[in-house]
Amino acid sequence: MPTEFEVLAKVPTGLFIGGSWVDGHGEGRIAVEDPATGKTLLEIANANAEDGLAALAAADAAQAKWGKTSPRERAEILRRTFELVRERSEEFAMLISLEMGKPIAEARGEVTYGNEFVRWFSEEAVRIGGRYGSLPEGHGRMLITKRPVGPAFAITPWNFPLAMATRKIGPAIAAGCTMVVKPAELTPLTTLLFVKTLEEAGLPAGVINVITTSTSAATSGPIISDARLRKITFTGSTQVGRQLLKQSADRILRTSMELGGNAPFLVFEDANLDAAVDGAMLAKLRNIGQACTAANRFIVHEKVADEFATKLAARMGALNLGRGIEAATTMGPVINEKARANMQRLVDTTVKEGGEIVTGGEYGAGDGYFFKPTVLANVRPGSTILGEEIFGPIAPIVRFKTESEAVALANDTEYGLVSYAFTEDFKRGMRLTESLETGMTGLNTGLVSNAAAPFGGVKESGMGREGGTEGIEEYLETKYVMIPATEAAD
Secondary structure (H helix, E strand, O other): OOOHHHHHOOOOOOEEEOOEEEOOOOOOOEEEEOOOOOOEEEEEOOOOHHHHHHHHHHHHHHHHHHHOOOHHHHHHHHHHHHHHHHHOHHHHHHHHHHHHOOOHHHHHHHHHHHHHHHHHHHHHHHHOOOEEEEOOOOOEEEEEEEEEOOOEEEEOOOOOOOHHHHHHHHHHHHHOOOEEEEOOOOOOHHHHHHHHHHHHOOOOOOOEEEOOOOOHHHHHHHHHHOOOOOEEEEEOOHHHHHHHHHHHHOOOOEEEEEOOOOEEEEEOOOOOHHHHHHHHHHHHHHHHHOOOOOEEEEEEEOOOHHHHHHHHHHHHHOOOEOOOOOOOOOEOOOOOHHHHHHHHHHHHHHHHOOOEEEEOOOEOOOOOOOEOOEEEEOOOOOOHHHHOOOOOOEEEEEEEOOHHHHHHHHHOOOOOOEEEEEOOOHHHHHHHHHHOOOOEEEEOOOOOOOOOOOEOOOHHHEEOOEOHHHHHHOOEEEEEEEEEOOOOOO
């Protein structure tokens, strides 16, 4: 396994504009911190609005030629990228663990998962279709074709620094779109290394451009309002997504929004509790609970609530907090001090509102931003924690008596990204897949994400889908050509 110094030495620290790594014009540089130690890993370029518009200009200049490249050429570039990332998987895993904090084993999982989007869309590039057929009236033919949307702007979050980039960059390249990518200020290094890998795989200059900035709104605003931009894709909070949609409305931009979540995790009285606890560990603690798909509200039948809480607390309490790159670590830090303080606020508020701490509930030891994995039992319906996206290692458990009560509790949120349900009753499971108001449901599993499946939510969890055959459609426009009927030749 490479050392952290070897990996960090390979990361570009500039902006990537028009095929060149350049310095930014923003004030100072951005210090990227290791959340497990609080120490700076690297300092990187800081873009301002001028740099953002230069990146968009490069994307716009490359769009016409890139949009006309053959699907096979685009597919081969993505496939070469996939192979390079797979060869360098340990480097990417180390970098993810350093800048985001997750355990190295989980970081390896993200590399595999994120890279699958590169492979998937390399295969989808050559399957962009259309159709040809007669008009119902018989007086002509219709030709339906697909073409690239045009230059896109991708804003990615900090929690999955590789997967969130590949889920957007992969389909854009496959569809023939150029792109400006703005990774999160907290975890930009993995994206920079991935884009360097795309460059090595032969991606032409200007197709992908990357800007890192400490002034996100000021840098992004001019890009969004520029007439050359045709699409914006964003993963992050609903609050920020709402503002981006308002900005996008002025120019009627195509938008894809993967926003907040408040995932319910239902456990019925007939569930296999050991399987449910296994699923809960996946659904709650993937990425230290810092995922929009994280189980946020554990809605457990009153007959099994105590046993479930005891078993879950035993598993969560046994985790080892530490720096992600250390082999013994099974739980890393949350991303920063603000996040850790919010965990404590949620625990304290829940206890005041009648909940009980079964395990955890306090800061962990060490220099980083550690918070002990926490189980809260007997949480009352309507408690503050049930209405917020926790984004950390806290599992609040609320009881229910009937299926209808469980569904009502699950749907009592403005969000609708993902839900989880554990039951041995097949008919009930099918009812739940229809009654739970989410874009995705995990039935007797705590993991739903897959590159071949459409990822996205309903209600205030966003619009559009990433992954699956649906993912590339987000970067394609549909064009209809009317061809009048002609008389047959003699």
